[in-house]
Amino acid sequence: MSSKKTSFLSRNLFEHEIIKDSVFLNRDIMTPHYIPSKLLFRDIQIKEITTNLAPLFKGLRANNLFLYGKTGTGKTATAKFVLREFEEFASKNKTTNAKTIYINCRIHNSKYKVLLKILANLYPDKDFIGFSSTFLHEKLMEYLDENSMKLVLILDEIDKVKDVDELVYVLTRCNDDLANASITIVGISNNVFFKQRLDPRTRSSLCEKELVFPPYNANELKAILSERVSLAFKKGAVSKSAVALAAAIAAQESGDARTAVLLLLRAGEIADSLQKKRVEEVDVLRAKESVEEEIILSMINTLPEHEQLVLYAIASLTIAKKGIKKISGFSSNNTLSQLSDVVLISGEIYEEYLTIAEKLKGNAVSLRWFQQYINELEMHGLIAVAEAGRGFRGNTRIIKLAYDAEKIKNIIEKNFS
Ligand SMILES: Nc1ncnc2c1ncn2[C@@H]1O[C@H](COP(=O)(O)OP(=O)(O)OP(=O)(O)O)[C@@H](O)[C@H]1O
Ligand SMILES: [Mg+2]
Structure with missing residues (x-):
């Protein structure tokens, strides 16, 4: 049997049917939910977060961290990447009980909702809806204390929490009363004014350490896109100039990797709808307006x-x-x-x-x-x-x-x- 035949058979029949007439090999890889296994140009940030959290595995406390930078600069992707490594190490390391909880504050946008989400994770069989926040706080303390748990809490888009001062206060106060357990907060925001809005006490506890995510330039975006394209599209299905154009457009507008990836996803869909075998510059140009609209729409919808x-x-x-x-x-x-x-x-x-x-x-x-x-x-x-x-x-x-x-x-x- 030829190797071609083997690779055909190794693919699910329906999957094969769906990608048969498409420029995509795996379209999901171009969607926002995908976490890349390789993050380019973020070595410094990855190292900083890792170095900051590592003391937890030695039984020590870690600084709270605040990650900020414009939209699409890889904050969420980087945080999730490090968390995955953290969880993997925690499951192997038997001496320390450590755990991460990721919370998207766009959805869980109040102190109460964040506490509920934490408890839902810690006590999967129980339902705490309707209990007072004081009670939730006590249950959280009880869990951490009984399990000597080093908890890392990632509060993504933390600027969306309405009563953020109270939330940070409650969470950091837990540490004063816990001997062998702790909560470390990793706050993430793309709002440069968020810090100014905070009560000075909250600011100093949340931002014990800060990490900036700068926008990407056109060359960096090109490298990020090339990596992604090689996994998501069929070989040779995206022209080099299409990749370069998507990178240049995104770099010019904002240095935002999300826009860059979305441009090529939509360009690929346009190429498919025109039954083309290859994504070219013209498809990226066609995709530009709809991508801009998509990005603006989602941005407006998350504003207060x-x-x-x-x-x-x-x-x-x-x-x-x-x-x-x-x-x-x-x-x-x-x-x-x-x-x-x-x-x-x-x-x-x-x-x-x-x-x-x-x-x-x-x-x-x-x-x-x-x-x-x-x-x-x-x-x-x-x-x-x-x-x-x-x-x-x-x-x-x-x-x-x-x-x-x-x-x-x-x-x-x-x-x-
Ligand atoms: N360094 C990188 N390497 C590969 N892909 C990246 C990199 N940075 C960002 N991406 C991709 O770009 C997209 C946007 O990244 P991400 O969601 O992490 O941005 P963000 O900084 O959290 O933006 P926002 O502030 O809007 O939430 C994702 O699809 C992500 O996988
Ligand atoms: Mg994000």
Whole structure:
């Protein structure tokens, strides 16, 4: 029997049928859930996290860690990668009882929900829903103490926890009362303003050690993509220039590996739908707009409600003003990813936001929070902000929307309907 035949038979018949007419060998490898077994350009971060957690296996305490960097810089992938190694070593190492729990705070977004999630993991047969958080806290302490457990808690997207100061306080206080057990927190966030928001005491306990994840450049993204493509696509099914283009687009926009991977996934799907044997630059270009939309959609959906309403106010005003420009003959073609040509002033946005928030939610945030939200929207690249300069009052800032106003308005409207 030829080796070709053997490899055909070694594949499931249905799997074979599905990939027969596709550029993909294993499409799953291009999806966000996949954790790569090899992480490029993150050696320093991997080493730092490992060195920091290793003392737990010697019966000592470890520092709490705070990992931050822009979206798509590999924070989650790196943390999960190290956790896998940690768990593997913990299962072999009989002298120390150590364990990791990964929590996505986008879903578990309050102190209570995080505590519930921890207990669900520690006591899989019990249901603690409805018990007070004091009770949950006591059960957690009891478990750790009885098992002399060194627990590593990964709080991914920790900025999404509403009462984060209280959560960090409760968890770190556990350590004061535990002799042979401990909790080490690994907090992760892509929000550069998150630290400023914290109570100084929380900040110093959560950020005992900090680790930055810088954006990737085009060459790094190319290497990351090439590695992924060799596993996910059939041999020769993606042209080198398509890989380079996806890397260049992602590097230019944000240095975000998620965008880069998603571009090639969608480009592969487009090639399949056109029954092409090879993914080329043109497919990456075709994929660009839908990927941009996907990324913006998921970003907007994770913003706090009132931050969405501030963005909604900006989009509404932009549309209203664009209407005026059109009538007066000043309109220009405003395509997605181009900055809007409508310039707004922070004061008028706040007024508009107040009206919208009162109508939809019956309350509104203070001017201070509003300014914070403007900073965050700029950080996410959804708006561009500049100081208004002379001729304007004090803190006035001028603001432009970075994406299509109609699309943004539609996305947010769905969230509030
Ligand atoms: N160094 C790397 N090598 C290989 N793949 C990577 C690397 N960094 C990131 N990726 C891939 O890029 C995607 C995004 O990475 P990840 O989810 O870790 O980003 P993140 O920093 O957690 O972003 P966010 O702040 O939005 O949660 C994932 O598919 C991940 O597998
Ligand atoms: Mg992440």
